Structures are given as C-alpha cells and as structure tokens.
Amino acid sequence: MITVSLSYPLSDELLQQWGRPQVTAIGQFDGLHLGHASVIHQAVSLAREQKVSASVMTFHPHPKEVMKKGDYEGYLTPLADKQAILADMGVDVLYIMSFNEDFSKVSPEAFMTDVLLPLQIQTAVVGFDFRFGYRGAGHEDTLRKLGGEQMAVHTVPPFELDGEKVSSSDIRRALQTGDLTQASRWLGRPYRIRGTVMDGEKRGRTIGFPTANLKLDDTYVIPVKGVYAVRALVGNHWISGVMNVGVKPTFHEGVLNPSFEVHLFDFNQQIYGESVVVELHHYIRPERKFSSVDELISQIGNDAQTAKKLLG
Template identity: 60%
Template sequence: MRIVSLSYPVSAEIAHEAAEPKVAAIGQFDGLHLGHASVLSTAVNIARDNGVPAALITFYPHPKDVIGKGSYEGYLTPQPDKQQLLEEMGIDILYIVEFNKEFSQVSPETFVEEMLLPLNLQTAVVGFDFRFGHKGAGDAVKLQELGEGRMTVVTVPPFLVDGEKVGSSSIRIALKTGQLSDANRWFGRNYRIRGSVIHGEKRGRKIGFPTANLELTDPYVVPALGVYAVRARTNKHDNWIPGVMNIGVKPTFHEGITEPIFEVHLFDFEGDLYDQIMTVDIVQYIRKEHKFESVQELVEWIQRDAVEARRILNVSE
C-alpha cells in the first residue's frame, strides 16, 4: 500500500503523480468497524472491476480533535493500526489529508475542486452519513451534484447488526461502559491496543503474578476500568500468548491516581519483555476494578480472574 500525505490544496506535484484514474472511499474511518468495512469493500470491488487502484482518503488529526466538537476522546484505530488494517482490506493507496483550522473552513465546493478532482477520482465511495466541508455543509447528495459529469458517487447504506446500525460513537460508548462484547461484535474483531513495556512497581511478581506494564503508543479510547481476558504478542514474539489484563488505578495500594494503568499477565510465559512493543487483543470483559481489604484478598481474586480468563480463552492450566 502506498501512503501519500496531503495538505490543502493539493499541490501540482501530487496532482501530476495522481494522474491515473482511481476509485476512492472518503471518510474518517476511525474504528474500521463492520460499517466502515462495507464502504471499503465496495470501493475495492468497484476498483477491481474497473482495473484501477483502490484508494482511501482520510483525515489526520481527527476533525473533532482539531475543532473541539462533541465528546471526542482518543482513537479507536490510531494511524499506524489503521494503515495495517487498510492494507489487509485491499487498499492500494492511502491519502492522509492534514486536518487543521484552515482546512476546516473549506466549503464543500472548494473541497471537491481543490482536493478531490486533482486526485483524478473515477468514483468516490462514501457512507450514507458522510459529511464534508465547513460545518459539515456537504453530504452524499451534494457530492454527487458537485461531481456530476466528472466523477461517479456511490453511497453505501447503513450496515446493520441485529437490526442496529454500526457506528463509531456506539462503539466508544460500549467500550467505556464495559460492553466489550458489543464493541467487538460491531468491530468484527477484538479491540486492539499497543504499548511499550515499561518498568512498574514490580509488585505483581512478588505476589506470583508478574505483569507487563504498558505505556500506550497512541491515544487510544480507554475501555472501562476492570479485568479482561486477552491475547498478546510483542515485536519479538510472533505467537499470540493468552493472558489477563487489568486496566485501573490500583485502588488497593494507591489513592488519587487518575490516569489508568495497563498491566498484562501472560499465562505460562517467562522472559524479559522490557522495551518491547506489545499488541493486546482484548477478548472479553471479566469484572470491574475493586479495592480489596488486603493483599491476600487481592491475590485470591487475581487467581479467580486467571481461571476465568483461561476458561474464556480455552487455555488449560
């Protein structure tokens, strides 16, 4: 997959390099959930049928992060994760448009004339709720009007799971309220985070459950505080290792911690993980975080959590 960084307006050099006709999906696509996948697969299929590249035009940083609109906080799929998934989905060219205050003021007409048409789009593929231009003034119908005679516009209908529309906002809410099963069902995969393994308090090894403490590589949406069954691997270990993860503020040992701490205990693993990048697939929510009256009580609960995680992950002791 070729990655091209763009800024407004598209330069003559980029336009020259983009002379080949192409099909492009357009949108933010944070989450790359099943609804997004339906838009992207439509674009890829049209591109393959016409023998042209399949592209994606997306925006970074997230528009809501720039203009401070809504309750936006964190990414479901930060840019590095998004790039890997898009390549697996068959995208040939990824255009990443720099989103800033100036670009947020661009009208729908200017967006089409100075951003889309210079990229020589044969077909633009968008979701039913696609909005573009200053204050979201443009929609799929407007895009079709502005592109008439110069590019075709295909609008993909909502993607429904059990009769409910799949959307990034619903997934964010589900993650933050402990409804991980709903989020994973709408993703069509397990929610995934990545972090660098750093030194922690090393308390886990003293009580028989050594943990890898993660410093997240990107500003992910943080799931509800609690215990999860997970699978993890690092940049030095290709195989996925089952385990249990706690996302929390260690209320048994500390007070006043506000930033959640990510601790992963891998089953049946021995070795040094420090400074490695760990990827964690969050499989199932087990319980919320508790403050325990003693270390012994904490250990007993961790043992129960480990047994439950092994059951969920179908891993024998």
C-alpha cells in the same frame, strides 16, 4: 499499500505523481468497523471492475480532536492501526489528509475542485451519513452535484446487525460499559490496543503475578476500568493472559490516569522496550479496592482461572 500524506492545498508535484484514475472511499473511518468495511469493500470491488487503483482518503488528526468539540475521547483505531487493517483489505493507496483549523474552513466546492477532481477520482464511495466541507455543509448529494460528469458517487447504506446500525459512537459506549461482546461484533474483531512495555512498580512479581506495564502508543478509547481476558501479540506469538485497566486502588489513592498491566500465562521472558498488541476478548469484573494484599492475590488467581476458561 502505499501511504500518501496530503496537505491543503495540494502541490503540483504531488498531483503529477498521484493524480490518476481511481476509485476512492472517503471518510474518517475511526474503528474500521463492519459499516466502514462495507464502504471500503465496495470501493475495492468497483476499482477492480473499472481496472483502476482502489484508494481510501481519511483525515488526521480526528476533526473532533482538532476542533475540541463533540464527544471525542480518543481513537478506536489510531493511524498506525488503521493503516495495518486497510493494508489487509485490498486497498492500493491510502491518502492521509492533514486536518487542521484552516482545512476545516475549506468549502465543499473547494474540496471538490482543489482535491478530488485534481486527483482524478473517477468514483467516490461514501457512507450514507458522509459530511464534508466547512461545518459539514456538504453531503452525498452535494458530492454528486459538484462531481457532475467528472466523478460518479456511490453511497453505501447503513450496515445493520440484528436491526441495529453499526456506529463508532456505539462501539465507544460498549467499551466504556464493559460490553466487549457487542463491541467485538460491531468491529468484526476484538478491540485492540498497542503499547510499549515500560518499567513499572514491579509489585506483580513479588506477589506471584508478574505483569507487563504498557505505555500506550497513541490516544486510544479507554475501556471501562477492570479486569479483562486478553491475548497479546509478543514478537510473532499470541499469548493468553489477563489485563488490569485501572488505578490500583489497593495500593494508591487519588490516581486519575489508568495503567495497563498484562499478566501473560506461562511466560517469563524480559520484554522491556518491546511493542505489544493486546486484544480484549472478555470483561471479567470491575476494578475494586481490596482490604489486604492476600485478598488481592486470591482474586487475581481467580481472575486468571476465569480468563483461561473464557479463552479456551
């Protein structure tokens, strides 16, 4: 998959290189959940039928982050994660449109005449709730009307599981209430975070449970504070473990920003400075303050055993 950065207005040089007949899925696609996947799979299928490139157009940063409104609380899939997932879905080209305040004021008509048609998008594939242009004035019918005979539009209906529509906002809520089972079902995979192992307080090593302290690589949606059964990708190997997301109230007071500490089972290598991907598989319990370090050690041991059973 080739990644192409776009900024409005598009340059003639860029259009000469990338303006070609193609089928394009358009949307924010944060989370790349099963609903988003249904849109992208439709675009890839149509592109193969029409014997043209399959592309995806997304927007970065997230419009809610730029406009400072709505319920933006971080990304389910930051850009690097989104790129990795899309590359495995048969997408040929990923267009990343730079979203800023000026671009937010571009009308639906200008988006069509200055972006979509010059790129020679012959078929646009969008979700049922697609909105575009200044203040979200454009929708699927607007897209169809403006495209006329030059651009066909395919609208993908809501994706439902057990009668419930899959949505990014519901996945965020599931993560923030500890409902990992539901979040994983809607995503079609376990929720992942990625971070770099940094020097921590090294307290875990002194109590028999050494941990990798992660500094997240991007602004992720933070799951509810507590203990999780996880699998971590270290180098080329997946390793089971237990992770605490929280402020360590047994040792600290007044801390607001959570830390991410992963204890990997049967693992004793030094991995400072390395990038680690962590999949959250099960929520074990909420974080709480213990009356003594011994009580904490006992509970961590219980958590580790629980995680091992849950992970099989």
